[in-house]
Amino acid sequence: MDCVKIGQLIAKLRKEKKLTQKNIADALGIQSKTVSKWECGLGCPDLSLWPELSTILGVDMKQMMEGEITSNKPDSGNIDKVRFYVCPTCGNILVSTGSASIFCCGRKLERLLPKDVSDAIKITVEEIDMDYFITFDHPMTKEHYISFVAYVKTDRVFLNRLYPEQSPTCRIPMNKGGKFYVYCNQHGLVVYSDQALNQAVKR
Template structure:
C-alpha cells in the first residue's frame, strides 16, 4: 500500500465530508494523532478499521485502499442506457442511468443484462382511462416470481415492485414507444419493445 497516496485521499475525503480528524478518530475509537499520521503518509489504517472508515467517508473500501477513487463517465443523459441491479442477499433493486459502481450488503453488484422476451410469459395489455393495465401470465411463488417491472422512455424510469403471492399486474401511463423491462428471479431480465398492442 502507498501510505502517502492513501493519506492524501483520506484527507481529501474527510474534508469533502466536512469532518475533522477528531470526528474520524472518535467514530473509530482511536486517537486524533493516528488520523493525522495517516494523512501525513506515516502509516495506514489497521485492517480492522478499513470497513468502518470507508463507511464513514462514503467510498468503496477497495478503491480507498488503492489510494485512488475511479470516477465514472458523466451521465450522457441517454435514458436508454439505464441499468438494473438486484442484490442477491436482500433483494434490493437499484437503477443507474449509466456506468456506476453499485454496492449492497457489502458486495459490488453486477449489471443485469436483458435476455430478450421470454416465449413462455404471455402479457395482456388493457387500456384503462389514462393507463395501461398489464397482466403477466407468470407464477408468483416464493421460488419463482416477477420481482420488478420497469417502463423506460425519454427522461423517465417508472419502477413497479412486485412480491411473491401478489397478483402479477402493474399499471403504467399510456405511452407510445418506450421499453418494458420485466425481471423474473428465475429467468432474469426480459425486454418488450411495444406494449401498445393488446397482446405481446
C-alpha cells in the same frame, strides 16, 4: 500499500465530509494523532479499521486501499441507457442512467442484462383510460416471482415493485415509443418493445 496516496485520499474525503481528524478518531476509537499520521503518509490504517473507515468516509474500501477513487464518465442523461440492479441478499432494486459502481449489502452488483423477448413471460395488455393494464402469465410463488416491472420512456422511468404471492399485474402510462422491462428472480430481465406491447393488447 502506498501510504502517501492513501493518506492524501483520506484527508480529501474527510474534508469533503466536513469531518475533523478528531471526528474520525473518535468514531474509530483511536487517537487523533494516528489519523494525522495517516494523512501525512507516515503509516496506513490497521486492517481491522478499514471496513469502518470506508463506511465513515462513504467510499468503496478496495479503492480507498489503493489510494485512488475511480470516477465514472459523466452521465449523458440518455434514459435509454438505463441499467437495473438487484441485490441478491436483500432484494433491493437499484437504477442508474449510465455506467456506475453500485454496492449493496457490502457487495458490488452487476447490471442485469436483458434477455431476448423470445424467452419472455407471456403478457396480456388492456387499455384502461390512458394506461396499460398488464397481466403476466406467472405463478408468483415465494420461490418464483416477478420482482419488478419498469417502463422507460424519454426522461422517465416508471418502476413497479411486485412481491411473491401478489397478483401478477401492473399498470403503466400508455406512452408510445418506450421499453417495458420485467425482472423474474429465476429467469432474469426481459425487455419488450413498444411494438410487442401493442401486439399483446386485447382487441
